Amino acid sequence: MKIRILTLNLMALALIIMLPSCQSEKNELQPWNVLLIFSDDLNDWTSVLKGHPQTLTPNIQRLADQSISFTRGYCSAPLCNASRTSIMTGLTPATNGIYDNKRWFREHEKTAGLVTLPQYFKANGYQTAGAGKLFHSPRGSGEVPRKMSDDISWDEQYIGEIGAQAPEPFPEQRLDLPMTEYFHAFFVWGHSPVPKEETHDLKMVQYCANYLQQDHEKPFFLGCGIFRPHLHWCVPEEFFNKFDLEDIILPEVLETDLEDLPEAAKKLIKPLVHGQLVKQDMWREAVRAYLACINFADYCIGTMLDALEDSPYAENTIVILMGDHGYHLGEKEHWTKFTLWERAVRTSYFIKVPGFDPGRCDAPVSLMDLYPTLVDLCGLPEKEGLDGHSIRPLLEDPDAEWEYPALTWFRENNYSVRDERYRYIHYPDGSTELYDHDADPHEWYNLSGKQGSKEITRRLDAWIK
Template identity: 40%
Template sequence: MASADKPLNVIFIAVDDMNDWVGVVGGHPQAKTPNMDRLVELTGAMVFNRAYCPATVCGPSRSSILTGLRPSTTGVYGNGNNLKASPVAKDATTLPQYFSEHGYHTLSSGKIFHKHPVWEGMDEGQWAFDEWASNGGKTGVDTSKGPLNKLPMLKGGGGRKGRGLEFDWGPTGVPVEETGDYKTCAWAAEQLDRDFDGKPFFMAVGVSKPHLPFYVPQEFFNMHPLEDVQIPEIVPDDLDDIKNPKGKNKFKPSDDFQRVQNANMFKEVTQAYLAAVSYADYCVGVVLDKLEKSPYADNTIVVIWGDHGWFLGEKLRYRKTHLWEESTRVPLIIRVPELTQPGSRSNRIVNLLDLYPTLAEWCGLPTKEGLEGVSFADLKSLAPEDERPTLTTMGYKNHSVRGDRYRYTRYDDGTEELYDHLKDPMERRNLITDPEMKPVVKQMRAYLPKHDEPRSPDNDIDKKRLRRTLGKIFKMDPKYRDMANRGELDPEFVKSIFNETK
């Protein structure tokens, strides 16, 4: 694709916890995402209708996408696993590093890698880019008076702090221009005024919403009037046919779901998520608008992706994780100059793991050996008989295989599920005990990993205590904040202050 006289640039936009509730993706009829919609319908991007994540929680999904290696290969299964602590992946050449090695200027701001506390500061993947920027931002929300949503805790579920504040929503106390994601995207837009010393660029932009809490400016709540909000269908017995090997129910309604149900706040939480997605879209629009007016408009690939799905009451739960369609299917929108056309769609099964080899091929980089994703650079949809099922993992030995028609899932305790998406797209009838399905189960099992790497070491630093420590250090001298953002603090100095901090 790339030519020597005008190589392709890449803008790589990650939107945290964004499921398929995007207008052009069609996950919710009331989703309002005019900027992402315009990229597809007018500018000329492709929507991948069947895109899936490699893992259903932020850390392992992002680590997998950025290394091109599955969680079962690296042992990075949870947010407590730092990629750099994995014996398998610690020296892997990440996607931005590979582009840098081949003549690109790489730069980033916002959440691309999952954050981990380290003695040098906070590891946000700064080491993977030629240039990394921290842009701050705030919500203006007084959490001491929270939660804003007034959602009661379950009996015996503790006070209003901690998990109660985490599952919160409401308007910010500052205008949109002072919020973190807007600042990140405004920074990205400003970079398009540069010439990068004649090099092509790979710019990664991390948008943190709609990650909890759903604190976004009131104007985005106003876009979704509460009285009009449509909630997903709730099926009370949805989990009853998923039994473990002992014949007991594998799952039960989550605490969040029970809180929302007890308070009858299904509309409120749905509105908040829709608002947070609309806010994220607004911020993404800052970058897209600037790109359209920049010299890079006709030679820049744009990739917009969500790192995993998110439940809004389906399967009697909220948040992420688990291995059903709602948590494994993700929005993926890609614009490639002279290749994708306005309003185009692909029904080919792809995994975000495939982005590494695909982008490398589009940009004319040498094939990277050892990647576990498969390039879909030709964008051709495959016939069902040629379709390659894809794999999503949630923790050690918990895997789900999604094929053209069926989803098969197996857990570490031996529990299994099978769903027929032709007849049951919402996965409400588990067919695993149907004797006629045995050939399908056998076929799908063949795609499970042949090896499951033991879990990588957890990060053993107290994150909250380290943040308090860094706060003290920043007050000593403003230069320390910049050093922490670059991961350049003296570890022994930080440890000495940490030991003095409660």
């Protein structure tokens, strides 16, 4: 009898040892669920990162108060498709070959069979549900609507009308610009004609809220892709009314900022948009419209957090909130994304893990690190071949040693390396920029070629090579 009990005890011990580490510590409510919230084109204009002094983001603050807030969270590409493909595949654009918004990874031989982050959870016992804009699949053609999704990644989906840019706005302002169709069609802001409950974003959030009210036999991975503050900047009037146009503070700029930029950098800038906005006295209006859309996204996030808190999954769900890249609103006379400066590649990035202490982490991390991090946290088998690194050590101790810089590509051969202090940028013609964030948080003064810069640029460049 004694021998049998001993054998049973040994078996139990062996089982405990065999369980993934996260299942034996921190929290008895495992396996954990995952709630991944994207906010499209959200830069660092949150109350946490203080990218703009007037931003109103009480719900993001509420989540941050329970999370590790990454003050240096960077995309691997400063545009939707390439960034999201990198996040979802755990690979850099240099590895997966997806640098732009046109190529869809499922349509290319080399990447068609990649297993995405949610797909990997699906293959390892999770139920996956995706709502709204999580992927950025190519534009639909003819009668085929744009889906912004990857069917194989999800057990169930709510696509809604997110890709349609709707609800159709009543634009107060539509810039009359002699420029490309793209900007003429997109650079629009104004009040949305429908009440907030009827907006596509909140309908999508409602789907997620309903999902959280259901009983789920398996642990789940729920993706919630909020479309704002992406253009058009059209949200219900109440969100605009929170910001007095006369009082809007413009981003800080240096008049001579472009003078020390290489030609390759200047080519990325859209001075036409900026020039017209200034000439037509619309810079403030545009900033207000972006702030209104962030506040609307924050409202959606709050609705999502309320739903989680009122659900049976409040205590055992990992919550991630991230933008997919940063955003310029006139800095360096540039608008939108598509550059390698801090403005376009830094985004808001928060991860809440049940039982982990909240805090701030200043280590440079990549959004691409999310894949290995979630696999690690949830005790899934290690996924071979990912480019990112699990940031679990930083979630457990935000001051932990972290050796990796954040790498970003824009098209092939434009790339940037960011460590805790410096940003280094390299263009295809060999020209470079270097900024010291300790002295120059706005990246106004290009140190490339200056005394002492060579060693720093060589060290940072080696990460790409």
